[in-house]
Amino acid sequence: MESFIKLCKSNNLKITPQRSLIYKELVASKDHPNAEIMYKKVKKTFPAISFDTVYRTLLTFSKIGIADILALPGEPKRFDGNKKGHYHFRCIKCDNIIDINDSSNIIKIPDSISQKFDILDSKIIFEGICDKCKKVN
Amino acid sequence: MESFIKLCKSNNLKITPQRSLIYKELVASKDHPNAEIMYKKVKKTFPAISFDTVYRTLLTFSKIGIADILALPGEPKRFDGNKKGHYHFRCIKCDNIIDINDSSNIIKIPDSISQKFDILDSKIIFEGICDKCKKVN
DNA sequence: GTAAGTGCAAAGGCTTTGCGCACGC
């Protein structure tokens, strides 16, 4: 929460109740909600908030590095508050997105590529069927 | 081209001039065009074609496995006809998308993950600055 | 002949923007 305040100040963003709340909800979210779902979440504790504010705030967060945007074909943007380097697994059945933490260094970028390009970020989404859906089948 | 005809037949898709043309343009595309750009390309040799047909056809192709959809935040879907396992590098300056072929097995999925999930596909986009833009700077 | 494809247009959904008022600093 303190780091949030610092980040806002260093980006000339004011600390508003709406922003603080959205921030808290975002980092607390283990799923990867889209703006619509975030809106419903924050509305519970802040009924007067507007959808636009939520959407705009999430976009702002992604600009200053608090949130990541997950773009998937055919569905609205999802937002991710977990900024530690990690990847995603998306179940094509239940549509949930599960974090995969990079404890084991999944990615090895060959020198031939890292010499040619400056790689700053990597967006990695595995797709398949999750453990729960495997059981249900 | 023959494999295209086979695929269509096995999916009960008719071989229309529009489809054949879009297919040819797609596999010939080294960039990763969106529907708008594809539309302009095919319009040159088939002026009567409609945007809808191009769009619908590209979606159809992605369903039967001819094309891949690349979803990026803040821009229209791009389509990719190169179906051999490969990854993408996107330059955040010039916005081009460059293929990275997996000759060197960039991805190693740990057993702990592959045992839990059935991983069927992986969408991997590296982001950074390409060699051309590095020089310009 | 029949089912699927195409073209046209219109609707749909997500996202973005403009503007006046409110609020943090």
Added chain:
DNA sequence: GCGTGCGCAAAGCCTTTGCACTTAC
């Protein structure tokens, strides 16, 4: 007080859908 943020509404853009006509098979 000044500049930023908020809420409201409307527009924008990409994408999807319905329908009648045409075409591949």
